Amino acid sequence: MNDTNAHAPAFDPMDPHGSTHAGGHHGHVIVHWRTQLIILFALLALTALTVFVAQAESLIIAEMGITIPHWVNILGAMIIAVVKATLVCMFFMQLKYDKPLNALVLFFCLFCVFLFLFFATLDLTSRGLIRPERAQYLVAGGTGEGLNGTVQDGTVSSNPGSPRIATGGLAITEFRFEQKRASYDSDRAMWSDYYHHQEETGAHPHRHEKDTTNYFALLGYDHPERSTEERSRPSHGLTPGLFAEHAPAHHAADHHDDAHADTDHAADDHAAETHTDDEHPADDHPEDDGH
Amino acid sequence: MTTIDAHHHPVPDQRPKKERLFWKNRGHAEHFRSHEEEFDACKFGMWLFLATEVLLFAGIFCAYAVFRTMYPDAWAAGSHYLNWKIGGLNTVVLLISSFTAAMAVRCAQLDQQRWLKINLVITLLCAAAFVFIKLNYEYIPKLLDGKAPGTFYSYPFAHDPHEPLWWGVYYIGTGIHALHVFIGAGLLAWVLYRATRYKAYGPTEYTMVENSALYWHLVDLVWIFLFPLLYLIH
Structure with missing residues (x-):
């Protein structure tokens, strides 16, 4: 038996980590700080890029009146996020140097995430779809309400922790608006407060619908x-x-x-x-x- | 008496804790053949746990995707309430902390005790900064405005009737993420305490540093997706 206190610089089968820090030893790569620093700067640059892309899109829409399809915004942001996540996994979490088993766990997990999103999307995007050959068999079911059905009363009875609000059939947003309106003498005073508050906190006040x-x-x-x-x-x-x-x-x-x-x-x-x-x-x- | 011998003779180690926990005095648990095997098993276990964490957040991301598809206007209005500068600042803070966490692992592997502690302290300061920014510039002003989820909602000037739902997803997503920030910071603080008090981590004993850092990277990883989804996509 070797004493673990004894640190021979040579490889020691009983103490495989030893003070010989893992140079050629599999599994325990010590990543150079310069590599990690480069990855950090790459991540910061990608953060700046994703903000820049989103800002540039808003600017193009506002200033030039060009309508950019919505998916461009989402896809751009998500691609950059995936690249950033890959860098974090490979270098900070060291999957690149790890046993492939750990990466396999992650990939399997991501496959499950894909299943979640895929079937949810499949369901949502195909709800309005009626194939012509099936149309004659169609039976109205459920509540008969579409996704944009009437907003129900805001009272929540199933959760005792929630405040009970009777909104009188209004959506809670409308209810709160009417409440606010009732608390002012005039609409002018309310909107004056609103725009003043907006100017204080945001950059440009926008007209409310x-x-x-x-x-x-x-x-x-x-x-x-x-x-x-x-x-x-x-x-x-x-x-x-x-x-x-x-x-x-x-x-x-x-x-x-x-x-x-x-x-x-x-x-x-x-x-x-x-x-x-x-x-x-x-x-x-x-x-x-x-x- | 050596540590490895101690496993064969079940005599309790009488040395003071400070010595016993010093990294050079640590052996491996007896059901492992080697320290290496123990390390690999621990790390694999950590990855299995991280996979469940990813699935936890996947549920939230799925809710985000579903409700976004159903109520795109509410989602567009919702992201306009958030300031990308605050979210961007928090992204930078977390990325830096992830870097220092990775550096802490490296310092433990190289027995650089002083830099191990410095890196851990920087990581913890970043965690505190993240929570402070989140509370002070986001949660508190928004909750005071009445931008709260569900029936707690009391902001009068909504643009869309489904905005309370957006705030629900926002608070659950960022709230569970913030909970992970607290847990991760707690783990790293524990590592810092043991490193300071016992010099517990070194080239042969850094499993705890590595796994805590992995957890911290997961916090970073989740934020990498939350940031563009909540702040940038309009």
Whole structure:
């Protein structure tokens, strides 16, 4: 028996780790600090890149009015995230130098994750799908409600820890809005507070869709730099009030793809202001036409 | 008396704890043939555990994907409430801490006791910074605004009726991640304590450092996906 205290520099079969730090010994590679530092800088650079890509996309949409398909944003961010995760796994977690068994565990686990996402996506994206040869056998089932069904009352009875709220059939967001509105003397005061708070915390205040009287412009928060006499900047997304006359005729599922084009509120609000002085765009919110 | 002999003669080791836990005095458990085998088994066990952790977060990512498909407007509005600068700063903090955790393993392997402790302290400071940034710039202001999940929701100026659901996914995702930050920091603090008090880790005894660092990298790994999903995708 060898004394583990005795540290011979040569390889010792009873003490395979020894003070001979693993140079040619399998399994225990000591990764050079310079390698790890390079990986750290690569990860930081990729973080900057993913932020830059997202910012550049927003800028292109807002400034040039070019609509970039939504999946570009998601795919770009996810590819960079996967590259970063691979670097962390291979070098920081040392899977590159490890026994392949450990990597196998991870791959199997990722395969399971893939199954989760794959079948969930398959289900969600095919719910509206009716194949012509099966159409005649179709029986209405379930609650008959689509994904955009009526928002139920906010009372939660099954969880005793939750606050009980009777929203009177309103969505909780609407309920809270009405509550807030009731607490003010005038709408003007409420929106004044809202835009003031927005200006304090965010960079550019954006006009809120529920501000139908356009207090945004009345209170002077509508900075006119976006579209001038010399240069008009095209806007994108859904113009509030656009679908007012031909209301909920089309299928709700059709909206998912075009609805999220209007996420850049800055560009939208500008488009909205010319239309909404005497209309009520809140009536035709794209999520609402299921009912 | 040597440690290995102690396994054959079940006489309790009478030396003070400080000596017994010194890394040069550590043997391996008797059901392993060698220290190497013990290390590999421990690490494999850790990876099995990490796989279950990945599956835990996979459930949350799946919920994110499902609800995003169902309510894209709420998700777009939700990510607009978050400031990418705060999320980006937290990403940088976690990446640096992951680097120092990897460095701590290297220092243990090379018996650089002082740098082992320095790296662990930096990692712990990063963990504290992460939690501070998260609480001070995200959780507290947002909860004061009423941007809370489910029926706790009281923010009046929502853009979409499904926003409480977004906050549910946001708080569960980042909250369980923050819980992992606390657990990981706890493990690394334990390693730091043992390294300081007993010089417990060195070239032949660094399983605990390695596995704690692996756990910490998982925290980093999850955040690498949470950051773009919550802050960058509009």
